[in-house]
Amino acid sequence: MAKTAPSEAEPTWDLIELLFFAYRDFVSDPDHVLEALEFGRAHHRVLHFVNRNPGIKVADLLDILRITKQSLGRVLKQLLDQDYITQREGPRDRRQRLLYVTPKGQALAMRLARLQTDRIGRALADLGPGAHEAAHRFLAALIDSEARQNVLKLIAQADRAPRVND
Amino acid sequence: MAKTAPSEAEPTWDLIELLFFAYRDFVSDPDHVLEALEFGRAHHRVLHFVNRNPGIKVADLLDILRITKQSLGRVLKQLLDQDYITQREGPRDRRQRLLYVTPKGQALAMRLARLQTDRIGRALADLGPGAHEAAHRFLAALIDSEARQNVLKLIAQADRAPRVND
DNA sequence: AAAATATGTCAACATGACTGACATAAATTT
DNA sequence: AAATTTATGTCAGTCATGTTGACATATTTT
Numbered sequence: 559m560a561k562t563a564p565s566e567a568e569p570t571w572d573l574i575e576l577l578f579f580a581y582r583d584f585v586s587d588p589d590h591v592l593e594a595l596e597f598g599r600a601h602h603r604v605l606h607f608v609n610r611n612p613g614i615k616v617a618d619l620l621d622i623l624r625i626t627k628q629s630l631g632r633v634l635k636q637l638l639d640q641d642y643i644t645q646r647e648g649p650r651d652r653r654q655r656l657l658y659v660t661p662k663g664q665a666l667a668m669r670l671a672r673l674q675t676d677r678i679g680r681a682l683a684d685l686g687p688g689a690h691e692a693a694h695r696f697l698a699a700l701i702d703s704e705a706r707q708n709v710l711k712l713i714a715q716a717d718r719a720p721r722v723n724d
Numbered sequence: 725m726a727k728t729a730p731s732e733a734e735p736t737w738d739l740i741e742l743l744f745f746a747y748r749d750f751v752s753d754p755d756h757v758l759e760a761l762e763f764g765r766a767h768h769r770v771l772h773f774v775n776r777n778p779g780i781k782v783a784d785l786l787d788i789l790r791i792t793k794q795s796l797g798r799v800l801k802q803l804l805d806q807d808y809i810t811q812r813e814g815p816r817d818r819r820q821r822l823l824y825v826t827p828k829g830q831a832l833a834m835r836l837a838r839l840q841t842d843r844i845g846r847a848l849a850d851l852g853p854g855a856h857e858a859a860h861r862f863l864a865a866l867i868d869s870e871a872r873q874n875v876l877k878l879i880a881q882a883d884r885a886p887r888v889n890d
Numbered sequence: 891a892a893a894a895t896a897t898g899t900c901a902a903c904a905t906g907a908c909t910g911a912c913a914t915a916a917a918t919t920t
Numbered sequence: 921a922a923a924t925t926t927a928t929g930t931c932a933g934t935c936a937t938g939t940t941g942a943c944a945t946a947t948t949t950t
Contacts, residue, residue, distance in 0.1 A: 782896075783895095793896095794898090819895070819897065820896065820897085821897070
């Protein structure tokens, strides 16, 4: 039972529904913290990727988030005004606004990441060794094949050095 | 490397980010289909859970989706008006409106589930055997521990018989 | 008969997406 | 040097989906 031939047989109900419920709870911990700061998920995403990719360009952030600059503009402005993020001129191209977290921004980003890490850690602790790698591979394989390599590169790059492309 | 002790060491950046990217692509296939029908993700969720749990009560649906009845009301009304869902009086309690998909609703629900199943199937095909179970266990473990048993029960129950509680 | 329950509805509001148009400064091309 | 392209920002309006609070109706339970 449980064949995986594409477009045949029964839908993969368990994974479809587990993805829904797991993702909902996964984002709920940060949501609660953000609520007290009058921020939303959109702020979290921006803060997260700026924290992970210091010096990221606005255009690259838009690519990652796949939202419009108007949508980004709103939340980014609030994060700048409230000193969670700063921007500096691009050294080679002075039109660019390179984004960095402030100490305050880093503290929040790390606090939120810690919550999600704790949840993931508890989940992995319940499972055997190799569960981390299995989860990694499953999730990576779910990503659009055209985008997958870029995503993996982004993750690896941010891990290596806190410095973005260009 | 890669310890999982809660609240120590480095955040689990890879899984945090992969969950973001994987979930985004996972919902994107249905999104495209829904767009043509002038429906959104909210409609998808309602249709999905009604399809999976024929005869579900409005109150139970609200519990699953964790939204207000006003939010549900809007999308449910559209699905009823456009004949994707029907409602019948509860046999024992005539205040209840038990929800069912119509053939048209079932066709759409299955079409959307097929898209997500195909994506999952492609992902699992790239991995070894046991990947399905590993993914299942990881995702289930991510769910709030208080809610986990109920979720697993819901999934198993819907698999067994297309008939909801009560 | 009174109270509780299941559901629906009206009105107002917030968030975070969107489109389209336009503005500015800086880099690049001609 | 002038024209064009690029990176970014902003104004204005719209949409989808969530929220709160108040109230209405039918039905069941006490």
